[in-house]
Amino acid sequence: GSSVHSGMRAEACAVLVAALAVAVARAGTLEGDRRALCDMRLQWNPKVWTLLAFDPCNETTPLCPPPRDAQYRCSRDNARVVQINLSGARLVGAVPASIGNLDAVTDLSFSANNLSYLTDTIGQCTALEQLSLYINQFTKLPTTLFQLSRLRVLYLQNNFLSGRLSESIGNLTSLTSLSIGSNNFSGPLPASLGDLTSLQILSAPHNNFNGTVPETLSQLRHLRSLNLNFNHFSGELPSRLFTSNWTSLMALSVHANELSGTIPSSLFSLPNLNQ
Numbered sequence: 001g002s003s004v005h006s007g008m009r010a011e012a013c014a015v016l017v018a019a020l021a022v023a024v025a026r027a028g029t030l031e032g033d034r035r036a037l038c039d040m041r042l043q044w045n046p047k048v049w050t051l052l053a054f055d056p057c058n059e060t061t062p063l064c065p066p067p068r069d070a071q072y073r074c075s076r077d078n079a080r081v082v083q084i085n086l087s088g089a090r091l092v093g094a095v096p097a098s099i100g101n102l103d104a105v106t107d108l109s110f111s112a113n114n115l116s117y118l119t120d121t122i123g124q125c126t127a128l129e130q131l132s133l134y135i136n137q138f139t140k141l142p143t144t145l146f147q148l149s150r151l152r153v154l155y156l157q158n159n160f161l162s163g164r165l166s167e168s169i170g171n172l173t174s175l176t177s178l179s180i181g182s183n184n185f186s187g188p189l190p191a192s193l194g195d196l197t198s199l200q201i202l203s204a205p206h207n208n209f210n211g212t213v214p215e216t217l218s219q220l221r222h223l224r225s226l227n228l229n230f231n232h233f234s235g236e237l238p239s240r241l242f243t244s245n246w247t248s249l250m251a252l253s254v255h256a257n258e259l260s261g262t263i264p265s266s267l268f269s270l271p272n273l274n275q
Contacts, residue, residue: 028101028103028104029080030063030064030079030080030081032098032101032102032103033063033080033081033101033102033104034056034057034059034063035098035101036081036096036098036099036100036101036102037056037063037072037081037084038056038057039096039097039098040056040086040096041055041056041057042057043093043094043096044089044091044092044093063081064078064079064080064081065078071084071085071086071089072084072085075104079104080104081102081104081105082104082105082106082107082127083105083106083107083108084102084105084107084108084109085107085109086109086110086113087109087110087111087112087113087132088111088112088113089113090113090114091110091113091114091115092113092114092115092116093114093115093116093117094115094116094117094118094119095110095115095117095118095119095122096119097119097121098121099119099121099122099125100119100121100122100123100124100125101124102125103124103125103126103127104127105125105127105128106127106128106129106130106150107128107129107130108125108128108130108131108132109130109131109132110132110133110136111132111133111134111135111136111155112134112135112136113135113136114136114137115133115136115137115138116136116137116138116139117138118133118138118141118142118145119142120142120143120144121144122142122144122145122148123142123143123144123145123147123148124144125148126147126148126149126150127150128148128150128151129150129151129152129153129174130151130152130153130154131148131151131153131154131155132153132155133155133156133159134155134156134157134158134159134179135157135158135159136158136159137159137160138156138159138160138161139159139160139161139162140161140162140163141156141161141166143166143168146166146168146169146171146172147171148172149171149172149173149174150174151172151174151175152174152175152176152177152198153175153176153177154172154175154177154178154179155177155179156179156180156183157179157180157181157182157183157203158181158182158183159182159183160183160184161180161183161184161185162183162184162185162186163185163186163187164185164186164187164188164190165180165185165187165189165190165209166190167190167191167192168192169190169192169193169196170190170192170193170194170195170196171192171195172196173195173196173197173198174198175196175198175199176198176199176200176201176222177199177200177201178196178199178201178202178203178204179201179203180203180204180207181203181204181205181206181207181227182205182206182207183206183207184207184208185204185207185208185209186207186208186209186210187209187210187211188209188210188211188212188214189204189209189211189213189214189228189233190214191214191215191216192216193214193216193217193220194214194215194216194217194218194219194220195216195219196220197219197220197221197222198222199220199222199223200222200223200224200225200248201223201224201225202217202220202223202225202226202227203225203227204227204228204231205227205228205229205230205231205253206229206230206231207230207231208231208232209228209231209232209233210231210232210233210234211233211234211235212233212234212235212236212238213228213233213235213237213238213241213254215238215240215241217241218238218240218241218242218243218245218246219245220245220246221245221246221247221248222248223246223248223249224248224249224250224251224272225249225250225251225252226249226251226252226253226254227251227253228253228254228257229253229254229255229256229257230255230256230257231256231257232257232258233254233257233258233259234257234258234259234260235259235260235261236259236260236261236262237254237259237261237263237264239264239266241264242264242266242267242269242270243266246270247270247271247272248272249270249272249273250272250273250274251273251274252267252273
C-alpha cells in the first residue's frame with residue numbers, strides 16, 4: 001500500500017511542479033503577454049475595441065511584430081509587448097489580473113473608458129513608466145501601485161477616487177508628472193510628496209483636500225506647475241515654499257480654497273513665475 005501512496009504523492013508533486021512551471025513561464029515571457037491580451041479580449045467585448053487585427057488567444061498567430069493597426073507595440077527585437085493604448089475603447093468593469101504578466105510594458109493607457117477596478121497585480125508591471133487611467137470610474141487604488149519605482153507619469157484625474165491619498169505616493173521617486181484632479185480625495189496632502197524630487201507637474205484641483213499646504217513641497221526644486229485650485233486648504237501658505245528651490249516654477253494656482261494671511265513677498269522673487 002505504501003508504494004501506491006508514494007506513487008500517488010510523486011504524481012501529485014509532478015503535477016504541481018508542471019503547474020508552477022507554466023505559471024513561471026507566463027510571467028516575464030511573450031507567452032505571458034499573450035495571456036494578458038487574450039484575457040483582455042475575453043473580458044472586454046471584442047466588438048467594441050480594435051486592439052488586434054487578429055485573435056490574441058490564437059497561439060498559432062505571432063504576437064510580435066504586431067499588425068499595422070494594432071493598439072500595442074513590441075520591443076525592437078519583438079521579444080515582448082512594451083506599449084498598450086486602449087484609450088476610448090468603451091472598456092467596462094475590471095482590469096484582468098493577468099495584466100501582471102506585462103512586466104516589460106513601459107506605457108499603458110486605459111484612459112477614457114468605464115473601468116472601475118484596478119487589480120493589485122498592476123504592481124508586477126515593474127517596467128511601467130507611464131500609466132494613464134484618467135476619465136474612468138475607479139474608486140480606489142491598489143497599494144501595489146506605489147511599488148512602481150520607474151513610473152514617471154501617472155494620470156488619475158476625473159475618477160471617483162476618495163479618502164486620503166496614501167503617504168506611499170512618496171515611494172514613486174521617478175515621477176515627473178502627477179495628475180489627480182477632479183476626484184474625491186480628502187484629508188491633508190501627503191507630506192511624502194516632498195520626496196518626489198523629480199516632480200515637475202503636480203495637479204490636484206477639484207478635490208476635498210484640507211489642512212495646510214505641506215512645507216515639504218519646497219523640496220521639489222524641479223517643479224514647474226502646481227495646481228491646488230478648488231480644495232479646502234486653510235491657514236497661510238508656508239513662506240518656506242517660496243525659497244530659491246522653486247526657481248523652475250512657472251505656474252501656481254491655489255484659488256478657491258480657504259487660505260488666510262498675506263502672500264509671502266518671496267513669491268514675487270521667483271524668477272520664472274508668470275501666473
